[in-house]
Amino acid sequence: xxxxPVACHVKGTVALQVGDVRTSQxxxxxxxxxxxFPSVAPFxxxxxxxxxxxTAFLSIRVRQYTSMHATAKWVTCxxxxxxxxxxxxxxxxxxxxxxxxxxxxxxxxRVLELRLILRQPSPLWLSFTVEELQIYQxxxxxxxxxxxxxxxxxxPCEQPAPLLEGLPDPSRVSSEVQQMWAxxxxxxxxxxxxxxxxFDVDGCYDLNLLSYT
Amino acid sequence: xxxEESDLSLIIAQIVQKLKGSNLYSxxxxxxxxxxxxxxxxxxxxxxxxxxxxxxxxxxxxxxNAVYSELSVFPSPRHPAAPPEHLKxxxxxxxxxxxxxxxxxxxxxxxxxxxxxxxxxxxRPVGEQKELLxxxxxxxxxxxxxxxxxxxxxxxxxxxxxxxxxNPNYENGDYLSFRTHLGLIQxxxxxxxxxxxxxxxxxxGLTTGQLGIDDATQVPPELFENEHVRIGQKVLAEQDSAAxxxxxxxxxxxxxxxxxxALILNISSQPEDILYYEQLKTNVIQHDLLVxxxxxxxVKLTASxxxxxxxxxxxxxxxxxxxxxDTSVLGHFAYxxxxxxxxxxxxxxxxxxxxxxxxxxxxxxxxxxxxxVAPLCFLYHEPSKLYQxxxxxxxxxxxxxxxxxxxPSGIVSLCLLFETLLQTHLPQLFYHLREIGAQPLRISxxxxxxxxSGYLATDQLLLLWDRILGYNSLExxxxxxxxxxxxxxxxxxxxxxxxxxxxxxxxLSTLKVMPLLQIFLFATVT
Numbered sequence: 001x002x003x004x005p006v007a008c009h010v011k012g013t014v015a016l017q018v019g020d021v022r023t024s025q026x027x028x029x030x031x032x033x034x035x036x037f038p039s040v041a042p043f044x045x046x047x048x049x050x051x052x053x054x055t056a057f058l059s060i061r062v063r064q065y066t067s068m069h070a071t072a073k074w075v076t077c078x079x080x081x082x083x084x085x086x087x088x089x090x091x092x093x094x095x096x097x098x099x100x101x102x103x104x105x106x107x108x109x110r111v112l113e114l115r116l117i118l119r120q121p122s123p124l125w126l127s128f129t130v131e132e133l134q135i136y137q138x139x140x141x142x143x144x145x146x147x148x149x150x151x152x153x154x155x156p157c158e159q160p161a162p163l164l165e166g167l168p169d170p171s172r173v174s175s176e177v178q179q180m181w182a183x184x185x186x187x188x189x190x191x192x193x194x195x196x197x198x199f200d201v202d203g204c205y206d207l208n209l210l211s212y213t
Numbered sequence: 214x215x216x217e218e219s220d221l222s223l224i225i226a227q228i229v230q231k232l233k234g235s236n237l238y239s240x241x242x243x244x245x246x247x248x249x250x251x252x253x254x255x256x257x258x259x260x261x262x263x264x265x266x267x268x269x270x271x272x273x274x275x276x277x278n279a280v281y282s283e284l285s286v287f288p289s290p291r292h293p294a295a296p297p298e299h300l301k302x303x304x305x306x307x308x309x310x311x312x313x314x315x316x317x318x319x320x321x322x323x324x325x326x327x328x329x330x331x332x333x334x335x336x337r338p339v340g341e342q343k344e345l346l347x348x349x350x351x352x353x354x355x356x357x358x359x360x361x362x363x364x365x366x367x368x369x370x371x372x373x374x375x376x377x378x379x380n381p382n383y384e385n386g387d388y389l390s391f392r393t394h395l396g397l398i399q400x401x402x403x404x405x406x407x408x409x410x411x412x413x414x415x416x417x418g419l420t421t422g423q424l425g426i427d428d429a430t431q432v433p434p435e436l437f438e439n440e441h442v443r444i445g446q447k448v449l450a451e452q453d454s455a456a457x458x459x460x461x462x463x464x465x466x467x468x469x470x471x472x473x474x475a476l477i478l479n480i481s482s483q484p485e486d487i488l489y490y491e492q493l494k495t496n497v498i499q500h501d502l503l504v505x506x507x508x509x510x511x512v513k514l515t516a517s518x519x520x521x522x523x524x525x526x527x528x529x530x531x532x533x534x535x536x537x538x539d540t541s542v543l544g545h546f547a548y549x550x551x552x553x554x555x556x557x558x559x560x561x562x563x564x565x566x567x568x569x570x571x572x573x574x575x576x577x578x579x580x581x582x583x584x585x586v587a588p589l590c591f592l593y594h595e596p597s598k599l600y601q602x603x604x605x606x607x608x609x610x611x612x613x614x615x616x617x618x619x620x621p622s623g624i625v626s627l628c629l630l631f632e633t634l635l636q637t638h639l640p641q642l643f644y645h646l647r648e649i650g651a652q653p654l655r656i657s658x659x660x661x662x663x664x665x666s667g668y669l670a671t672d673q674l675l676l677l678w679d680r681i682l683g684y685n686s687l688e689x690x691x692x693x694x695x696x697x698x699x700x701x702x703x704x705x706x707x708x709x710x711x712x713x714x715x716x717x718x719x720x721l722s723t724l725k726v727m728p729l730l731q732i733f734l735f736a737t738v739t
Binding site: 086176 | 256257259260291292293294295299303304305316319320322323326327332333334335336380381382383384400401402403496500538540554555556557558559562566567568569570571573619
């Protein structure tokens with residue numbers, strides 16, 4: 001399925017914390033990232049990809065375009081999606097993640113704004129976030145070609161010529177030939193990426209020192 | 214679900230691509246061509262008829278085994294946005310630590326080169342080539358002067374690197390808090406606890422028959438052993454890799470072990486494989502590598518001094534020298550956090566067309582490396598088969614024991630698993646050893662890095678390696694290490710120094726592996 005990246009503006013993360021951020025000793029466990037699409041019309045969201053960095057749970061809220069004049073409301077489309085099965089350990093901490101339209105709780109057909117709510121309940125990590133955020137919309141469907149009339153509406157068959165004795169049925173032969181042609185095409189298209197096995201360069205393997213780069 | 218379907222097609226595409234370059238592919242092609250002569254293959258249903266022919270002639274089974282083998286080795290398919298280094302190792306700080314460690318090894322090797330004025334590699338003069346060829350089967354009798362060579366690193370150097378491994382995003386305070394790990398490893402990897410281990414190793418439970426326990430002389434063979442051997446013969450007759458892997462979880466009968474392991478690792482000695490080995494032998498004859506001297510030194514220091522393995526000295530040279538020349542091993546660096554060292558042909562520094570890997574297989578041996586091969590010599594006597602088995606075992610398991618990674622079977626996870634098990638289930642012992650300055654990992658590390666080779670009696674070691682193959686995981690090494698400590702806990706509680714603790718645990722040759730594992734996992738009161 002084709003997809004097209006959507007230009008987005010990712011606002012800086014805002015920590016949600018009780019009390020004063022500067023004087024309080026504990027680290028915030030909730031961060032909010034706003035994603036806006038300044039130059040794009042409301043679009044249908046297909047996929048969200050990002051690289052996790054120690055975020056344990058992700059919720060996403062979306063604001064969609066409504067045709068009425070009333071302001072659009074925020075709706076939760078993903079609730080507490082688990083990125084790290086054990087928030088205190090490294091599992092899933094730096095993984096690449098994709099979220100698709102069908103995993104969302106609501107319809108994502110006219111997205112205006114997204115809000116990512118990151119949670120990391122464990123106090124062991126110094127910071128957490130998501131990186132390399134990319135939003136994708138549905139790519140263009142393959143262009144519809146108009147077939148010439150005689151292809152899409154073939155003339156009803158005339159009476160086929162009587163089969164000569166001893167010759168195979170032409171329609172069967174043509175389907176067999178088509179199958180074999182398809183097989184040969186497949187074989188021709190395949191190639192392998194195995195190494196050849198030579199470690200020297202033109203028979204020479206005289207080395208002095210190892211390289212550090 | 215859409216995601217699972219696309220994951221599956223990705224895995225299928227990757228495995229097909231991998232198998233296309235293999236011997237099996239060309240064999241299947243040849244068989245398909247030959248089968249066209251057969252009367253039951255009709256042109257109009259060509260594809261179906263050939264598929265049916267493969268099924269009945271056993272070729273489908275071979276293909277199944279090859280796919281199963283790829284699935285066992287292949288890591289989960291990577292996300293399309295993930296770069297290749299993410300597949301090697303997902304955590305950035307571990308990649309960095311592995312890179313620095315590798316740089317240290319390279320520096321050490323380079324300084325050895327310059328000190329001894331020996332090139333990394335050179336072409337042997339014809340006279341020397343002839344001499345080596347004539348002595349190929351008795352290289353052990355050669356006594357070159359190796360006094361100036363020293364191993365590039367030993368397990369204890371590697372342990373120091375692991376002890377200093379830190380996650381920069383982790384709370385590594387100087388003061389003790391609930392966050393500090395009391396052991397030596399300070400990275401918070403996910404390790405299994407005993408209930409999870411019990412679930413994973415369910416076939417080692419008290420109610421399942423085991424070789425290593427239920428084949429003792431006092432137990433009548435009708436109870437378990439005879440039936441188990443019969444099933445083993447059936448598995449071999451079916452030539453099914455997956456069934457063999459399931460079977461060896463309960464241990465493998467000595468007579469069937471060599472064939473079963475070959476089936477699990479999907480090794481069949483074809484003429485092409487023997488030819489490949491001969492080609493590697495030619496490479497050894499033609500080019501002399503500095504790494505060869507390191508291998509010689511390692512074999513002389515370790516395997517030759519071992520009561521069980523000194524008889525196999527010549528085999529070890531024949532396998533390890535060829536292993537260094539085998540470029541097919543480079544393929545495993547796709548999923549190994551390590552990277553092969555690079556060099557340039559003399560006089561062509563910096564020119565990419567003259568860049569090569571050194572050694573050709575990218576693996577620099579360390580002190581004790583030859584012990585990975587030595588136990589296999591009991592099973593395989595033909596050098597090319599022994600070589601293939603060792604190579605497959607290395608690219609599936611052994612490489613994880615000397616590279617820094619977050620994989621559950623990687624050495625870092627094994628160390629943390631060992632320390633966590635000991636701390637959770639023998640807290641008094643752990644605390645006591647820590648207080649006297651004898652951190653348990655300092656003693657057990659060398660066992661795990663060598664997969665217990667050279668520490669256990671050979672028959673016990675082979676029973677342990679049966680289970681490693683059966684479960685496709687090295688976690689049992691950590692469990693066994695903890696079980697050994699539990700077994701000698703009473704003596705260990707009385708020692709007052711690291712040296713005394715080492716002395717208590719110096720000799721493991723009388724231990725029986727399977728009862729220890731069973732008791733620790735299934736019979737300890739928690």
